[in-house]
Amino acid sequence: MNGFRVARYIRSGVGTFLSGLCAGAAALVLLLILGYVAIKGIHAINLPFLTQLPVPVGESGGGVANGIVGSFITVGIATLIATPIGILTGILVALFGRGLIAEGIRFLSDVLSGIPSIAIGLFAYTLFVEPFRHFSALSASFAFALLMLPLIIRTSEEAIRSVPQVVREGALALGMSVYRSTMYVVLPAARPAIVTGLLLGIARITGETAPLLFTAFGSQFWELNPSNPMAELSLQIFTYAIGPYQSWHEQAWAGALLLIFAVFVLNVVARLVLRPGGAR
Amino acid sequence: MTTTTLATQGLGASYGSHRVLADVTLSFEPHSVTALMGPSGCGKTTLLRCFNRIHETITGARVDGSVLLDGESIYGPGVNPIGLRRRIGMVFQRPNPFPTFSIFDNVACGLPREFPKSERAAIVEKSLRAATLWEDVKDRLSKPATVLSGGQQQRLCIARAIAVEPEILLMDEPTSSLDPISTSSIEDLMTTLSERYTIVIVTHNMQQAARVSDFAAFFLGDGTGVGRLVEFSETTKMFTKPGDRRTEDYITGRFG
Numbered sequence: 001m002n003g004f005r006v007a008r009y010i011r012s013g014v015g016t017f018l019s020g021l022c023a024g025a026a027a028l029v030l031l032l033i034l035g036y037v038a039i040k041g042i043h044a045i046n047l048p049f050l051t052q053l054p055v056p057v058g059e060s061g062g063g064v065a066n067g068i069v070g071s072f073i074t075v076g077i078a079t080l081i082a083t084p085i086g087i088l089t090g091i092l093v094a095l096f097g098r099g100l101i102a103e104g105i106r107f108l109s110d111v112l113s114g115i116p117s118i119a120i121g122l123f124a125y126t127l128f129v130e131p132f133r134h135f136s137a138l139s140a141s142f143a144f145a146l147l148m149l150p151l152i153i154r155t156s157e158e159a160i161r162s163v164p165q166v167v168r169e170g171a172l173a174l175g176m177s178v179y180r181s182t183m184y185v186v187l188p189a190a191r192p193a194i195v196t197g198l199l200l201g202i203a204r205i206t207g208e209t210a211p212l213l214f215t216a217f218g219s220q221f222w223e224l225n226p227s228n229p230m231a232e233l234s235l236q237i238f239t240y241a242i243g244p245y246q247s248w249h250e251q252a253w254a255g256a257l258l259l260i261f262a263v264f265v266l267n268v269v270a271r272l273v274l275r276p277g278g279a280r
Numbered sequence: 281m282t283t284t285t286l287a288t289q290g291l292g293a294s295y296g297s298h299r300v301l302a303d304v305t306l307s308f309e310p311h312s313v314t315a316l317m318g319p320s321g322c323g324k325t326t327l328l329r330c331f332n333r334i335h336e337t338i339t340g341a342r343v344d345g346s347v348l349l350d351g352e353s354i355y356g357p358g359v360n361p362i363g364l365r366r367r368i369g370m371v372f373q374r375p376n377p378f379p380t381f382s383i384f385d386n387v388a389c390g391l392p393r394e395f396p397k398s399e400r401a402a403i404v405e406k407s408l409r410a411a412t413l414w415e416d417v418k419d420r421l422s423k424p425a426t427v428l429s430g431g432q433q434q435r436l437c438i439a440r441a442i443a444v445e446p447e448i449l450l451m452d453e454p455t456s457s458l459d460p461i462s463t464s465s466i467e468d469l470m471t472t473l474s475e476r477y478t479i480v481i482v483t484h485n486m487q488q489a490a491r492v493s494d495f496a497a498f499f500l501g502d503g504t505g506v507g508r509l510v511e512f513s514e515t516t517k518m519f520t521k522p523g524d525r526r527t528e529d530y531i532t533g534r535f536g
Contacts, residue, residue, distance in 0.1 A: 098339045098340075099339075163379075164374075164376065166372050166373075166374050166376040167376045167378060167379065169334055169337065169372065169376070170370075170372060170376040170377075170378070170437070170440075171378065172334060172337060172365065173332055173334050173365055173369070173370040173372075173441075174365065174366075174369075174389070174390040174440065174441070174444065175362050175363070175365040175366035175390060175444065176362070176389075176390075177362055184389070185378045185380075185381075185389075188380040189378070189379045189380050191380075
């Protein structure tokens with residue numbers, strides 16, 4: 001009897017140790033990346049970097065202000081496009097989830113989430129750049145919206161499903177229409193989880209670079225009109241990182257640090273929203 | 281005061297190809313409490329859900345036979361289930377207050393939108409008093425309903441159901457998730473409410489049926505799992521002189 005017990009303790013101990021080791025390794029890699037980017041990038045982050053335009057090759061200084069603003073605009077428009085479509089689709093799939101249409105949408109959304117972002121970029125290029133012979137931030141927003149969409153659909157569906165059916169039936173039994181019970185009772189109850197999905201969707205596209213190469217294209221100037229080519233932070237990192245100058249490399253690291261920080265903040269906010277009492 | 285009558289004729293219900301209830305013919309006295317009893321899976325909850333047409337909101341669910349409200353079929357072509365559900369209220373097995381609504385809004389939200397704002401507060405107070413919850417919550421009406429205990433939440437759901445002044449109140453095992461004290465307060469409440477409403481209650485608990493109901497219907501699954509009505513009579517008669525051997529076996533605890 002004792003031997004059996006000892007063996008069980010040993011197995012439990014070994015299991016705990018191994019899973020702890022793996023978790024530690026994963027966390028260590030993340031910390032190494034964060035630490036390395038921070039060390040390389042922190043000294044290039046200063047006020048001019050955040051507030052000035054890029055300078056021509058050969059001059060020193062300058063910043064990525066136009067890229068920061070450009071990223072905000074592009075991501076913002078993408079969010080405006082993807083949010084209503086994604087949430088409404090999520091509602092449809094969650095409430096009418098057994099039919100052929102809902103199954104089809106769920107399947108297509110899963111496929112969409114697996115398509116490489118560069119292919120989505122090409123699609124946006126064919127649809128919105130080639131016909132107009134003009135790069136634009138709007139075409140980039142379209143590509144971003146496609147990238148966010150499956151994530152928003154899935155998280156909205158899960159969020160609405162997590163509202164107990166008995167709550168929905170309670171609303172119907174009170175004489176509310178399906179529309180009213182969904183809008184006034186189910187959706188508010190699912191809201192924290194939907195907002196979290198939205199923030200994770202934004203975090204997902206904030207660092208995307210590939211679809212921007214042939215849609216937003218990048219710009220050296222202040223550009224606020226989304227129908228024109230626009231500077232993007234992640235594109236600037238790409239350009240600076242493969243450029244031949246030491247000062248460019250430093251700016252690339254600083255830009256990367258900025259992006260990671262933005263994504264980090266989005267993730268933290270997403271977690272806070274999900275906490276009980278958050279986002280009331 | 282309501283004199284609305286509710287009756288069924290040859291009522292059956294199924295989920296897809298799975299039949300759960302067949303051939304139920306019953307009628308309910310105004311201002312009485314009728315208990316639907318029987319073991320799990322005998323179709324009594326499904327029967328209750330046919331009365332306010334909430335059964336059909338589940339994909340594949342079907343009803344045959346008829347349910348008559350004041351002699352008119354509630355499954356007729358011109359009947360709007362939304363209007364019907366305002367006449368026939370329901371209290372569920374698990375307390376289901378709307379989680380993001382305040383206590384006040386939970387009670388008021390069933391009222392029609394055009395209902396004057398000034399009278400809402402009076403209706404809310406009246407309903408909460410009727411559900412014996414007013415004293416517990418009168419100082420925190422704006423708090424979310426989720427701060428209440430399970431028994432209080434169930435009484436809130438009863439207040440919500442009676443705020444719209446239904447003619448019939450359906451209760452699906454309303455005390456099964458509550459402690460004995462909350463149970464007893466809700467049972468007292470049912471007796472009071474039956475002065476104004478016709479109540480149909482599903483219960484597993486025979487003592488509860490004996491305590492609160494005037495009439496009782498006993499259901500049992502037949503050999504193929506289809507629920508059927510075995511016996512319907514006054515509760516006192518069913519518990520003292522059951523007309524069917526199977527009812528007697530169930531009541532005396534020989535099975536179920």
